[in-house]
Amino acid sequence: MRVAGLVCGLWLLASAAPVAAQTERTVALTFDDLPYAGEVASGPGPGPGPGLSSVEVAALNAKLLDGLRAHRAPAMGFVVEKTLRALSAGDSDAVLDGWTREGFELGNHTWSHADSNRLSLDEIEAEIVRGEASIRPVMARVGKPLRYLRMPMNHTGDTAEKREGVEALAARHGYALAASTIDTSDYVFEAAYQRALGQGDGVCAARIADAYVAYSAVEIDYYAGLNVRVLGRAPAEVALLHVNRINVDTLDRLLGLYAARGYRFVSLSQAQSDPAYGRPATYATRFGPMWGYRWARELGVRVNGAEEAEPPAWVVAYGEAAGTPCLAPTA
Numbered sequence: 639m640r641v642a643g644l645v646c647g648l649w650l651l652a653s654a655a656p657v658a659a660q661t662e663r664t665v666a667l668t669f670d671d672l673p674y675a676g677e678v679a680s681g682p683g684p685g686p687g688p689g690l691s692s693v694e695v696a697a698l699n700a701k702l703l704d705g706l707r708a709h710r711a712p713a714m715g716f717v718v719e720k721t722l723r724a725l726s727a728g729d730s731d732a733v734l735d736g737w738t739r740e741g742f743e744l745g746n747h748t749w750s751h752a753d754s755n756r757l758s759l760d761e762i763e764a765e766i767v768r769g770e771a772s773i774r775p776v777m778a779r780v781g782k783p784l785r786y787l788r789m790p791m792n793h794t795g796d797t798a799e800k801r802e803g804v805e806a807l808a809a810r811h812g813y814a815l816a817a818s819t820i821d822t823s824d825y826v827f828e829a830a831y832q833r834a835l836g837q838g839d840g841v842c843a844a845r846i847a848d849a850y851v852a853y854s855a856v857e858i859d860y861y862a863g864l865n866v867r868v869l870g871r872a873p874a875e876v877a878l879l880h881v882n883r884i885n886v887d888t889l890d891r892l893l894g895l896y897a898a899r900g901y902r903f904v905s906l907s908q909a910q911s912d913p914a915y916g917r918p919a920t921y922a923t924r925f926g927p928m929w930g931y932r933w934a935r936e937l938g939v940r941v942n943g944a945e946e947a948e949p950p951a952w953v954v955a956y957g958e959a960a961g962t963p964c965l966a967p968t969a
């Protein structure tokens with residue numbers, strides 16, 4: 639049959655294409671809420687009560703940087719200045735110096751991580767300016783520009799006016815808005831993981847870590863597919879992660895997921911040099927969707943967000959409710 643022959647011929651052409659002609663897949667790793675996406679306990683050392691001590695936060699960052707170095711993976715750290723101030727001066731310096739010593743960039747994640755949907759443009763500007771108090775001199779010391787701003791919750795403007803205002807503010811202060819294309823809902827798993835660790839339940843913590851890695855694999859593939867569907871090609875991806883315990887404890891496995899899929903780790907500026915990020919943004923939303931969903935709106939491509947998998951219900955329930963048993967479906 640002619641049609642079948644044509645299809646077969648195209649298939650042969652496609653399969654005969656040299657490997658070198660395939661576009662290399664790249665991903666930039668970004669970690670938000672540096673120095674720590676959780677409560678920092680007051681006081682000089684480990685002690686009773688919630689949160690990590692200043693010393694523990696510094697150690698967590700050091701462990702994260704060790705893991706990234708082992709994979710030769712660059713990363714970008716987005717700093718919340720107010721959280722940084724909760725550390726001792728020595729630990730604060732150690733955290734920031736640790737990141738820049740690796741050659742990694744620091745970005746602005748605002749002063750207090752306030753929701754810009756609830757702020758005026760003047761208040762947002764104050765958040766941006768106060769947010770760079772520590773990172774601007776640190777970056778200047780290593781001879782690098784401070785060039786990326788990531789809005790808390792990725793809230794880049796809930797109205798057209800706000801969105802344009804936020805963009806103008808960022809540009810006026812020398813920033814590009816940091817994008818993100820892969821979300822693995824790490825904060826949902828972190829809440830459950832922290833509860834398990836707090837209760838000394840190592841079996842449950844390991845179960846949650848396994849579920850997080852499995853869900854991350856699903857999400858990496860989902861967003862890669864979404865972006866190809868919307869753009870017609872694979873853009874340089876930007877993974878949105880947080881400085882938290884579950885990411886640090888599973889980092890080797892998480893980075894292994896990307897390596898197994900043929901991704902090469904690049905810096906955020908390398909990723910955002912992809913023309914996909916040069917498109918003028920026109921989509922205003924009170925939510926903070928990944929860029930694939932934004933591009934879909936701007937390009938008029940219909941996508942169904944309901945196709946995206948949710949974190950396992952047992953993980954969500956365990957993380958939210960005290961007294962909920964830690965039960966994987968197979969347990």
Ligand SMILES: [Zn+2]
Nearest residue numbers: 670671790791
């Ligand atoms: Zn954040």
